[in-house]
Amino acid sequence: MTNHTIDAYDPHAFHDELAAHGLILPTGIRGAYGRGPVFEDILERFDALVMNSAADDGAEAMTFPPVVARTMIEKMGYLDNFPQLIGSIHSFFGTGLQAREMADQARAGERWESFLDITDLMLLPAACYPVYPMFSGLLPEGGRLVTTRNWCFRHEPSDEPTRLQSFRMREFIRVGAPDAVEAWRDSWLERGLALLRSLGLPADSDVANDPFFGRAGKMMATSQREQRLKFEIVVPVVSATEPTAVCSFNWHQEHFTSKFDISRADGSTAHTACLGFGLERVVLALLKTHGCDVNQWPAEVRAQLWS
Amino acid sequence: MTNHTIDAYDPHAFHDELAAHGLILPTGIRGAYGRGPVFEDILERFDALVMNSAADDGAEAMTFPPVVARTMIEKMGYLDNFPQLIGSIHSFFGTGLQAREMADQARAGERWESFLDITDLMLLPAACYPVYPMFSGLLPEGGRLVTTRNWCFRHEPSDEPTRLQSFRMREFIRVGAPDAVEAWRDSWLERGLALLRSLGLPADSDVANDPFFGRAGKMMATSQREQRLKFEIVVPVVSATEPTAVCSFNWHQEHFTSKFDISRADGSTAHTACLGFGLERVVLALLKTHGCDVNQWPAEVRAQLWS
Numbered sequence: 001m002t003n004h005t006i007d008a009y010d011p012h013a014f015h016d017e018l019a020a021h022g023l024i025l026p027t028g029i030r031g032a033y034g035r036g037p038v039f040e041d042i043l044e045r046f047d048a049l050v051m052n053s054a055a056d057d058g059a060e061a062m063t064f065p066p067v068v069a070r071t072m073i074e075k076m077g078y079l080d081n082f083p084q085l086i087g088s089i090h091s092f093f094g095t096g097l098q099a100r101e102m103a104d105q106a107r108a109g110e111r112w113e114s115f116l117d118i119t120d121l122m123l124l125p126a127a128c129y130p131v132y133p134m135f136s137g138l139l140p141e142g143g144r145l146v147t148t149r150n151w152c153f154r155h156e157p158s159d160e161p162t163r164l165q166s167f168r169m170r171e172f173i174r175v176g177a178p179d180a181v182e183a184w185r186d187s188w189l190e191r192g193l194a195l196l197r198s199l200g201l202p203a204d205s206d207v208a209n210d211p212f213f214g215r216a217g218k219m220m221a222t223s224q225r226e227q228r229l230k231f232e233i234v235v236p237v238v239s240a241t242e243p244t245a246v247c248s249f250n251w252h253q254e255h256f257t258s259k260f261d262i263s264r265a266d267g268s269t270a271h272t273a274c275l276g277f278g279l280e281r282v283v284l285a286l287l288k289t290h291g292c293d294v295n296q297w298p299a300e301v302r303a304q305l306w307s
Numbered sequence: 308m309t310n311h312t313i314d315a316y317d318p319h320a321f322h323d324e325l326a327a328h329g330l331i332l333p334t335g336i337r338g339a340y341g342r343g344p345v346f347e348d349i350l351e352r353f354d355a356l357v358m359n360s361a362a363d364d365g366a367e368a369m370t371f372p373p374v375v376a377r378t379m380i381e382k383m384g385y386l387d388n389f390p391q392l393i394g395s396i397h398s399f400f401g402t403g404l405q406a407r408e409m410a411d412q413a414r415a416g417e418r419w420e421s422f423l424d425i426t427d428l429m430l431l432p433a434a435c436y437p438v439y440p441m442f443s444g445l446l447p448e449g450g451r452l453v454t455t456r457n458w459c460f461r462h463e464p465s466d467e468p469t470r471l472q473s474f475r476m477r478e479f480i481r482v483g484a485p486d487a488v489e490a491w492r493d494s495w496l497e498r499g500l501a502l503l504r505s506l507g508l509p510a511d512s513d514v515a516n517d518p519f520f521g522r523a524g525k526m527m528a529t530s531q532r533e534q535r536l537k538f539e540i541v542v543p544v545v546s547a548t549e550p551t552a553v554c555s556f557n558w559h560q561e562h563f564t565s566k567f568d569i570s571r572a573d574g575s576t577a578h579t580a581c582l583g584f585g586l587e588r589v590v591l592a593l594l595k596t597h598g599c600d601v602n603q604w605p606a607e608v609r610a611q612l613w614s
Binding site: 025027028029032034035036037039053059060062063064065067068069074077079080083084085086087088089090091092093094095099100103106107111112113116119120121123130133134143151153155157164165166167209213215216233282 | 331332335336339341343347355368369371372373374375381390391392394395396398399400401402407409410414418419420425426428430441458460462464471473474520522523530535
């Protein structure tokens, strides 16, 4: 058992401190604040550092919009695993008269969503999702490596600055022979730890599980941990006893290769794995560790980011 | 009347040419394709060029997530003006049993949105929207200038590569005395034209109107044109007779300053105006004008972007 000491941490105080320094811009929406120029600068510098450390790997860069096909969310099993986090996009397909009624109801402070219907789009919950269909078919010898960065949406309104409804992830996605994929994952786990520690963050790694929904989800979480399919790199931000995940590694084995008909040329099994840095969380970990005045950060940290 | 010559342009052929060169990555969703590394490189270089040309203006940078409060969309009158373009975000708030039913229905190929309810979020339709509330209160002497860039959503599925459901806009937003705001708008209109022409684009500017919805919308569009509140910089991409808007200027007069209680210190009227570059459209205009092989682009264009 972890020794549960009482944390002095106050999420509202951290939020207010960030806002007072212009690092975040309150919008009135929980988990969807704006980011000031210094926050963004740290985020971009960190992302550049990650890309730089991965430069020799030769990842292909792909960019996708922050929306994804409804059929993709269905196919990924997201409705089974994380129904509470989905963002489904609905729009208006009606007549001029109906549009006027809808606007009138909104003006009167009444609910107006009965005028809406689903589109074929949902919000992207993880940056890597649109990448897997790009691998469909036969893989080249040695497999493939892709990097992508995107805004992700998860419906979990919170006042905790590190728990955002809309945030950015830098991801790397590897597909290929099972041993190659596992070795790649392990080498990144080391590299990720070294990278974050070089920025003065007290980072550690651990076996983890996804926040699967409901009773069946508890069993899936246990199985995921037992099979060591998910690792996280964590840093104390909001709590020393419950550190915040800033980087996570998922080994999907054949889950996506079978869903998207991804095969190796010799017919043997292909696996996928991905790792993602939660970019806002890294920024917040740095601000919590080194303070809200970046000019006062340790020289070696500044040198790493602003070299 | 414009002389409507028949355009040889074929949107599917342009789409396929872009895909064949790896510039775009088809996803199966209309207006939401992925972008390859060269497409992204052009986009980032152009954005950097814009930022560089505006460097002396000293705009404050703000960054927002691509989602916005439902109340903001209501307050902006967006339901009156563009109901057909909205993206309303719905999620699941139910029990474990309901979640299982929902996932089962999805698996059976049935519709499952009856299990969803609205969140307090919608998709951002224009990058500048979250900026106006940041101006609430008294303006400093001289007003303010902000820049922001974001993914925007507009529900208008299309096979036309330049008409995207999810795309990026670089925006500048000016608030201050009416004459200062208008002068700023006019100077950018010149600067924007010069910038785009320096990249070899046959750019022109013209009075324009927003695609207001319905019958009442037609009158609003006419009034907007008569008052010369909207200008666009257009480039022939898909058609010579109906060139594509790559940059648009909106002068809102007191529309937003009254909505968000924005005042000048001396109590006199404050106006806002914004201008936005449609970043994907600029990239597509460049590709259409100079071809899909960037190595073959004119040397002076390459020098401008990759200097």
